[in-house]
Amino acid sequence: MINYIKSENYRLLRKKSLYLTTAICFILITAAAFVLYYFNEVDAHFPYGTSSFFYSNVLGMGVLIIIISFVYNATLTGKDISLTKQAVSFGISQSSIFWSKLMLTLCYFMFVCIVGILLMIGLGEILFAKEPETTGNFLIASFNMVPIVLSGFILIHTLKMLKISDIYNIIIIVFIYIFSGDLLYFVFRQINGWNEFYLFAPSTQLNDNLMSFMNQSMQLDYRYWVTGIVISVIALFIGAATFTKQDIG
Amino acid sequence: MSAVIQTYTLTKKFKQDEVIKPLNFSVEKGEICALIGKNGAGKSTIFKMLSGQLTPTTGEIYLFGKSGKDMVQAKRRMGFMIETPVFFPDFTAIHNLEYFRIQRGVAEKKRINEVLEIVGLANQKKKKFGEYSMGMKQRLGIALSLLSSPDCLVLDEPINGLDAEGIMEIRRLLIQLNQEKKITILISSHILTELQLVATRFVFIKNGVIVEDVSKQLLDEKSRKQIHLKVDDTGKTAQLLERAYEDIQYKSLPDQIITIQNHIEEAGEINRLLIKNDVFVMEFRVEALNLEEYFLGLVEGAGEK
Numbered sequence: 001m002i003n004y005i006k007s008e009n010y011r012l013l014r015k016k017s018l019y020l021t022t023a024i025c026f027i028l029i030t031a032a033a034f035v036l037y038y039f040n041e042v043d044a045h046f047p048y049g050t051s052s053f054f055y056s057n058v059l060g061m062g063v064l065i066i067i068i069s070f071v072y073n074a075t076l077t078g079k080d081i082s083l084t085k086q087a088v089s090f091g092i093s094q095s096s097i098f099w100s101k102l103m104l105t106l107c108y109f110m111f112v113c114i115v116g117i118l119l120m121i122g123l124g125e126i127l128f129a130k131e132p133e134t135t136g137n138f139l140i141a142s143f144n145m146v147p148i149v150l151s152g153f154i155l156i157h158t159l160k161m162l163k164i165s166d167i168y169n170i171i172i173i174v175f176i177y178i179f180s181g182d183l184l185y186f187v188f189r190q191i192n193g194w195n196e197f198y199l200f201a202p203s204t205q206l207n208d209n210l211m212s213f214m215n216q217s218m219q220l221d222y223r224y225w226v227t228g229i230v231i232s233v234i235a236l237f238i239g240a241a242t243f244t245k246q247d248i249g
Numbered sequence: 250m251s252a253v254i255q256t257y258t259l260t261k262k263f264k265q266d267e268v269i270k271p272l273n274f275s276v277e278k279g280e281i282c283a284l285i286g287k288n289g290a291g292k293s294t295i296f297k298m299l300s301g302q303l304t305p306t307t308g309e310i311y312l313f314g315k316s317g318k319d320m321v322q323a324k325r326r327m328g329f330m331i332e333t334p335v336f337f338p339d340f341t342a343i344h345n346l347e348y349f350r351i352q353r354g355v356a357e358k359k360r361i362n363e364v365l366e367i368v369g370l371a372n373q374k375k376k377k378f379g380e381y382s383m384g385m386k387q388r389l390g391i392a393l394s395l396l397s398s399p400d401c402l403v404l405d406e407p408i409n410g411l412d413a414e415g416i417m418e419i420r421r422l423l424i425q426l427n428q429e430k431k432i433t434i435l436i437s438s439h440i441l442t443e444l445q446l447v448a449t450r451f452v453f454i455k456n457g458v459i460v461e462d463v464s465k466q467l468l469d470e471k472s473r474k475q476i477h478l479k480v481d482d483t484g485k486t487a488q489l490l491e492r493a494y495e496d497i498q499y500k501s502l503p504d505q506i507i508t509i510q511n512h513i514e515e516a517g518e519i520n521r522l523l524i525k526n527d528v529f530v531m532e533f534r535v536e537a538l539n540l541e542e543y544f545l546g547l548v549e550g551a552g553e554k
């Protein structure tokens with residue numbers, strides 16, 4: 001398995017899309033910060049020249065972050081999966097392939113996320129006026145988002161490994177991370193004991209997290225982890241079991 | 250056990266379709282075994298089961314005498330190329346092979362250049378795989394199967410897409426690998442003549458069933474030419490032939506047909522001999538057996554009953 005991970009790493013580091021996506025994300029973050037900074041400088045009444053507004057933009061784009069994670073995931077899945085037939089012929093198990101690709105892309109993705117958060121805090125601190133609680137709140141909000149974003153990444157990985165087409169993959173992601181809360185609300189609102197179930201929907205949680213940040217009522221919340229872990233475990237269970245048994249010839 | 254590959258009642262069903270019927274098949278150490286069958290006969294399906302790309306519906310596979318979990322080690326001694334080889338289109342041959350070198354734990358980097366040299370791709374270092382012709386892809390596939398210096402090669406229609414010169418090179422390469430490196434080879438084709446000069450054993454497969462399994466020697470015997478005669482008096486003809494040629498080999502068939510398996514170069518003399526002795530010759534021709542038709546056509550009739 002170690003050799004397999006090493007070979008996949010060799011492949012990953014030679015994917016242009018990886019560098020391009022990373023560069024674009026960092027450039028956009030930086031550009032956004034400077035645009036806010038610029039307007040704040042020229043217009044004394046500009047209300048959005050604050051680090052909390054800057055941070056809230058990213059917190060509000062949970063789904064976009066998950067979609068970006070799609071690109072990272074695709075560096076080792078997508079068309080590359082057809083090479084696995086040659087790995088399997090050499091005796092590498094399909095479960096090694098499933099987990100290696102996941103772990104490797106996930107590591108790079110998390111690394112880029114951490115660098116992104118540091119970049120934002122750096123820009124926020126330098127360009128905007130000090131707001132005592134904001135940076136701490138941003139870190140808490142980011143931490144709350146971790147399980148949701150990771151569950152999205154893992155779900156995407158499973159769907160890609162099972163060769164679900166990209167369009168369906170994105171539809172499923174958009175549904176779960178944008179519309180699931182509304183759906184659960186309508187389905188369960190009449191049923192006693194279940195009418196708060198929608199609060200566990202990832203889309204509701206992403207919204208709540210943003211709201212708490214804007215209201216400055218930020219705190220760590222275990223429910224994000226419950227939802228994230230449930231989605232991840234289900235995806236991994238189905239994914240690993242199905243992919244391992246799948247004929248790949 | 251000297252069988253490198255051994256299967257017991259191996260079958261494969263796709264939905265209800267039994268594509269491979271219970272298959273007991275083995276490849277012995279040192280052989281070049283050719284698997285001959287038309288498109289759709291099940292050659293690739295068998296190879297995919299051997300490689301683990303497909304799970305057999307029933308039956309067992311032994312590679313180097315190992316089965317199940319123990320087979321992982323045995324698989325490292327095998328080199329597979331099944332159907333069209335797949336590589337990263339944006340990588341050159343060297344990058345592609347480097348990826349597999351790392352994956353397969355091959356220590357020496359120079360092995361990459363060695364295998365590229367062997368398959369004749371060493372002078373195409375700049376080209377990306379996506380720009381390769383069919384024949385070049387096939388060659389890189391063979392290079393990959395050689396990368397980890399296997400003891401057994403399993404090649405699925407490796408000659409597909411190669412030009413005449415390429416075919417000759419690959420044939421020469423296979424014989425060389427077999428004789429010098431003692432590599433056992435299992436190779437498939439839908440054209441017998443492609444492999445007739447290479448293989449030491451020929452297995453014919455039809456609709457997922459092995460219908461013939463013959464040695465090179467037997468195949469050569471069967472494919473030898475013969476004289477086909479139709480005469481009015483087979484008894485007299487036999488007498489004349491035996492008298493004129495002491496070692497004559499012939500068969501008397503129904504419908505007053507006689508076939509002669511040797512002295513073919515003396516066909517003219519034989520003809521004159523018969524006519525001079527008042528045998529009425531209705532047909533006289535020298536024929537070569539089309540073995541593909543002989544083996545694969547034969548079973549078509551049987552299968553359609």
Ligand SMILES: Nc1ncnc2c1ncn2[C@@H]1O[C@H](COP(=O)(O)OP(=O)(O)O)[C@@H](O)[C@H]1O
Pocket residue numbers: 263268286287288289290291292293294295
């Ligand atoms: N994945 C599959 N699903 C359904 N049928 C298949 C599949 N792969 C092969 N077959 C069928 O199995 C038969 C044998 O195919 P194959 O082994 O590829 O033949 P060959 O390699 O001898 O040309 C064919 O009839 C083919 O249609």
Ligand SMILES: [Mg+2]
Pocket residue numbers: 289292293294332405406
């Ligand atoms: Mg085939």
